[in-house]
């Protein structure tokens with residue numbers, strides 16, 4: 001399989017390009033508008049046909065590239081069924097499988113960081129990897145204090161959905177701030193400091209006392225991303 005993990009250093013966002021082969025159909029997960037040229041270069045150099053552009057949730061810290069990729073490549077734009085983004089061409093529901101040639105991703109509803117977040121399991125019949133957006137990060141988890149976030153729902157999504165995947169499932173989050181690039185479900189069960197050995201109420205207490213500042217771009221990014229990354233016209 002062809003797998004590329006790309007990084008936007010401004011927002012510390014990971015973007016993933018998946019295809020089964022050079023010259024084949026591809027999909028992209030959580031693309032950042034500032035990195036559009038890089039995505040188009042990868043697509044061109046590997047002779048890929050971009051079929052789907054997926055966002056795990058409405059990002060608050062960067063402007064997304066779904067709209068530009070759709071306009072340039074004519075790909076489908078995909079988000080979860082509860083997304084308010086009016087420009088999304090396909091809303092996926094629980095257990096729906098997104099396909100390109102040779103690649104299958106199963107959508108699972110994992111609210112908590114936002115109320116509309118989905119994760120995507122690669123090769124659902126024998127899970128190889130899971131793209132968790134921000135609900136589960138490497139040795140951390142996405143904040144739960146805005147965009148319909150809820151620490152109880154975050155716990156439920158992580159413990160009762162993501163942690164039921166096989167321990168060897170590779171974890172690919174949408175962000176990392178410390179240089180981690182991947183983890184696994186088993187590693188996070190044992191070493192995630194917010195989750196390992198914690199009760200739900202302890203987790204909720206941690207999440208409700210993070211006191212994080214709002215993302216710098218939040219006031220611009222959320223309205224822009226509800227339009228698939230087109231900045232609002234004044």
Ligand code: FE
Pocket residue numbers: 057058059060113134142
């Ligand atoms: Fe987020």
